[in-house]
Amino acid sequence: MAINVRNSGEKINLEELLEYEVPLSDHTTIHTGGKADCAAHPSDFEELRSLLSYAEEQQMKVTVLGGGSNCLISDNGIEGLTIVTTHLTRLHISGELFCVRCGLSLDRAIDRSIEAGLSGLENLGGIPGTIGGAIFGNSGANNVQTSDLLYYVDYMTLDGKLHRMQTHADEFSYRKSPFSDHRDFIMYEAGFRLIPTIQTSDARLRKEEAKRKRKLDGQYDNPSLGCVFKNPPGHVAGKLIEECNLKGMQIGGAAISNRHGNIITNFNGKATSQNIFDLIAHIQAVVQKEQHITLEPEIQFIGRW
Numbered sequence: 001m002a003i004n005v006r007n008s009g010e011k012i013n014l015e016e017l018l019e020y021e022v023p024l025s026d027h028t029t030i031h032t033g034g035k036a037d038c039a040a041h042p043s044d045f046e047e048l049r050s051l052l053s054y055a056e057e058q059q060m061k062v063t064v065l066g067g068g069s070n071c072l073i074s075d076n077g078i079e080g081l082t083i084v085t086t087h088l089t090r091l092h093i094s095g096e097l098f099c100v101r102c103g104l105s106l107d108r109a110i111d112r113s114i115e116a117g118l119s120g121l122e123n124l125g126g127i128p129g130t131i132g133g134a135i136f137g138n139s140g141a142n143n144v145q146t147s148d149l150l151y152y153v154d155y156m157t158l159d160g161k162l163h164r165m166q167t168h169a170d171e172f173s174y175r176k177s178p179f180s181d182h183r184d185f186i187m188y189e190a191g192f193r194l195i196p197t198i199q200t201s202d203a204r205l206r207k208e209e210a211k212r213k214r215k216l217d218g219q220y221d222n223p224s225l226g227c228v229f230k231n232p233p234g235h236v237a238g239k240l241i242e243e244c245n246l247k248g249m250q251i252g253g254a255a256i257s258n259r260h261g262n263i264i265t266n267f268n269g270k271a272t273s274q275n276i277f278d279l280i281a282h283i284q285a286v287v288q289k290e291q292h293i294t295l296e297p298e299i300q301f302i303g304r305w
C-alpha cells in the first residue's frame with residue numbers, strides 16, 4: 001500500500017523503503033552496535049525528502065549514517081529513523097566542477113574524478129567512507145583536507161527544504177566543518193572545484209600510493225574506525241598513548257592496536273561498542289593522569305548512549 005506523503009508531488013512507497021529492527025554492525029567498519037528501530041536507504045532526492053517528511057509526521061528522531069567508518073553505534077541501537085546515504089551516489093561534471101551525491105564513497109569519487117581528467121583529491125585515497133562523512137569531519141590525509149577544494153554543499157533540513165552552502169576553507173578546521181555541530185543537516189550533494197589535468201596516470205599513481213601506504217601500515221587488517229582521538233595541539237595522540245604503554249591493551253574484544261596507539265580494533269570480531277567505549281574512557285583517564293593532556297574523540301557516538 002502506498003502511503004501518501006505530505007508536501008510531495010509524488011507518491012513514494014515508503015513501505016518499500018522502510019525497514020525495521022535493522023542490525024547495524026555491517027553498516028560500520030568496526031562491526032559493532034545494535035539495531036536501528038527503523039532504517040532506509042534513499043536513492044534520490046524525492047525519496048530522501050519523503051523520508052524526512054514521514055519522520056517529521058511521526059515525530060521520529062533522524063540519524064544519518066554514511067559508510068560508518070567514523071561512528072561508534074551504541075549496542076542499544078539507534079532510535080527513530082536512520083537514513084543510510086550509501087545509495088545516493090550519482091555525480092555530474094561541468095568543466096572543473098565535480099558534483100557528487102554525498103553517499104558515494106570518497107575512494108570511488110576520486111577514481112571518477114581522475115577518469116574525468118580532474119585531480120586534487122588523490123591524497124585522500126584509501127580513506128573509507130562517503131563524501132558526506134568526509135565533509136562532516138573534514139577528513140584529511142597527506143596534507144590535503146576535504147575542505148581544500150570544496151565549493152558548495154547542498155543539504156536538507158529536517159523540514160525537507162534544500163539549501164546551498166557556498167563553502168569557504170576558513171570555515172573548516174582540523175576534523176571540523178560547519179556540519180559538525182548540525183546533526184540535523186543532511187548533506188545531499190557536494191561540488192568540488194578540481195584541477196584539470198592531462199597527467200591522469202600520475203594522479204592515479206598518487207592515489208594508489210596513498211592507499212598502498214595505508215595497506216602497508218596495516219590499517220585494513222582488523223575492523224576499526226581509524227584514529228579514535230584528535231591530535232591535541234602540538235601532540236600526536238597515538239604517541240601519547242604509546243608513551244603510556246597502552247598499546248595492545250584489551251577490554252573484551254576491543255584492543256589498542258599494537259602498530260598504532262590511536263587505533264582501536266575489534267580484533268576477534270566479538271567486541272561490543274561498550275568494550276570500545278570503555279577502552280576509550282580508560283585511555284583518556286590514563287593520558288590525563290600521566291601526561292596531563294585531554295584527548296578528545298575524533299569519532300562520533302551514535303544512538304542510545
Ligand SMILES: Cc1cc2nc3c(=O)[nH]c(=O)nc-3n(C[C@H](O)[C@H](O)[C@H](O)COP(=O)(O)OP(=O)(O)OC[C@H]3O[C@@H](n4cnc5c(N)ncnc54)[C@H](O)[C@@H]3O)c2cc1C
Nearest residue numbers: 066067068069070071129130132133134136139140187226
Ligand atoms: C582504516 C581507516 C582509516 C581512516 N583514515 C582516515 C584518515 O586518514 N583521515 C581521516 O580524516 N579519517 C580517516 N578515517 C575515518 C573515516 O573514514 C572518515 O572520517 C570518513 O570520512 C567518514 O565517512 P563515513 O561516510 O564513514 O562517515 P560516518 O561514519 O557514516 O559518519 C560520520 C559522521 O558524519 C555524519 N554524516 C555522514 N554522512 C552525512 C551526510 N550525508 N549528511 C550529514 N551528516 C553526515 C554522520 O551522521 C556522523 O556524525 C579512517 C577510518 C578507517 C576505518
